[in-house]
Amino acid sequence: MANLLRGNDLRTLGFPEGRAIGLALAQLQRKHLKKLSQTDQLALLGQILNNPKEYLTHLDWSHTAAALLPAPSRHIALVERKPYVTFGAEHIDPSAVHQMETAMKLPVTVAGALMPDAHHGYGLPIGGVLATENAVIPYAVGVDIGCRMALSVFDLPPKYLTQRVQELRKILLDNTRFGSGRGWERGYRMASAVLERDEFVEIPFLKNKRDRAAEQVGTSGSGNHFVEFGIVDITEAGNELGVPVGQYLGVLSHSGSRGLGAGIAEHYTRLAKDVCQLPTEAQHLAWLGLDTEAGQEYWAAMNLAGDYASACHAQIHQRLAKALGERPVAKVENHHNFAWKERLADGREVVVHRKGATPAGAGVLGIIPGSMTAPGFIVRGKGLAESLSSASHGAGRLMSRTRAKAELTESEVRKHLAEHGIELIGGGLDEAPMAYKDIHTVMASQRELVDVLGSFTPKIVRMDGA
Template structure:
């Protein structure tokens, strides 16, 4: 008997001679490759004999589904019409983003859409795209960086704290933040997220546990940052009926990053599965979806939510480290995802609302909308506009792509602009030039019916990937 399980071995066990065998071989190759063949055959024999016991199993459940309720592999056609939608700040949005958005509105699962004023082209949904779907989740509608989020911690320190301490604060950011694919903290911190059962029960997450542990409290490359700045509160901030932050100016820390390698691998894995199951016309193939009633859809939803909570854990770790170095406590933290999907009511029915590069802006919901490293960001309160699917922009939005920036701007130009605005930059590349972004004031003017501004953040010391 050879060491590798083949299709005929499964047929001999009683597996039906259809796509179930391909799925079983795929699961074995992915999750049981190193198992002893006879031991594995015994386990598979038990799967066949006791199907009800295995229908929720993270590995074999997909096989039971294939036998009892198979996923139909078919070419989906687009609808001839778009579902209802709204575009905010349309004159400031490029044709690529609109074209991608219009394609998403013709998906047979689409219910309603909205495009935010910072929108620009991406993969699948454009950045700034919001799409409600019926009982289906689109991995690329969430994005590769699952749970990418903003987090702002305000300290009980005045804005004048910067005076005479610039070098000290630059050192804190340099030594206690980590960026990119390979930098990690020398002293690792534990976190309750690593006790989650999903890391033990879902094979893919089990494989990613070590990477997630190593990358806790780190930030990605690109437009991810950690920066000190001054918060100006325009009004007293109350949370749960209690005064958390009186009107005034304070030292604050703002961070932007997501779920790191954990989220990227989840996105890649489930997008691959979605494309295999959901065949679409070439122009919208990145919008392949997973059925929320099927094994892969339910599993993606669990993994996506874990990645979102992991992203929050990373921000919590960053802010805790910085607060410790400042020798102070955090007064209040305001935070939000902007690459995620939620179960929400749309037109009176439960839908999956994807916000790819869009800030949740339900009535009374707080959020952070950053500008660029030389432009202010804003603390906002959602107005609950149903036409925007309770959403707002996630920032200023790119005006020039990263490749365009490399040919359009120089480091000396960027440095001159930083000096003019009194900004200290640690790291950073030409592709994140402040000039690459739209005017945040124009973006905010185009969403006055979506959010109200209650505070402003002015960057002072910015740390990015090198």
């Protein structure tokens, strides 16, 4: 107890009355800081007090530093709503529209678009696309940073799926891991270059995150994340795919950056809220300026998380290809829950956030999944300026998770899956096919955004759960 500082010690040091004192004292209770002598603790607090901006992104002291900075004289006011374009408006619930309209009132907002699969989210709605000037919004990127779709096409006939159901089930069970906090057991982990990145050393928040990332690389999360075998039907052969028109065995995966991305999102959202005080209805849209240290740090961490998500998919597909004894003849991959620096038609550089929206620049390939019992589509973007070169990232939810669990039953979901010939491993009522919009209706609402090159029909689906 000899090293325990009190509020008066901090006041004597020069700390102002308010949150900063309480935050600093709470931090000093952390095990590695309690070991410091009172002299060293006071010296450290003196450095933070004198240079709070230098500690805004520090793993231990970011919130104390933010509390030491002068508070803004008033909240940042919202401005008149800028116009934006909606695709498939008749299929979008009012709460998602309200969230999009709030985002269009931010002073940093330049342009926006709402995709036909849109539904309610945190801050920006899922299916929302937002262009900002020199600012990045962590919750407009999303919690699962860099969440991706990845498709491998194998030169095996569709009958392979019906003839080897049990073998393919075992391949999925042996070569995938699912669930919040779940990682690969020691001895089964694969090396990845992304784990050697300098960001794990250079960014204070990431310094203790590498070991957990190493456990989870090559795994999938919970919720709507999946790995599945299905039938790929190429209907329009092009140079992009490099395979003839026909049907093939395919592997489709959907997952993101695991605990690494979630931690980055939560940390920098809290920091953004500390330095960017918005009205209550817009507080989840707090941003970080790209001309600030915190903004640059988040941008680097976000890109690391995106590359980490890509590495997860690469390992999943590598394991499955090896188990099949085949090499893929084509691959398609795209991501959402990310921010890109792009130029508008008028030449302005902006930051385009696609939260649950697929990049659809001219000639860009992507996959837009349906549900367990509905096909997904291999698409080629048309680069429509009004959509900010974007398209939907799926069918979109028709029911919230809570409503799906309350209204659907195990028996009716199993019957529905059986009628469509779907073999499901894991999964829950909240991910039942009936909880999603009709993918065909969604695709009809975005014909001007993408061309369809083929489809993927799920047959053996692996998700989190027993």
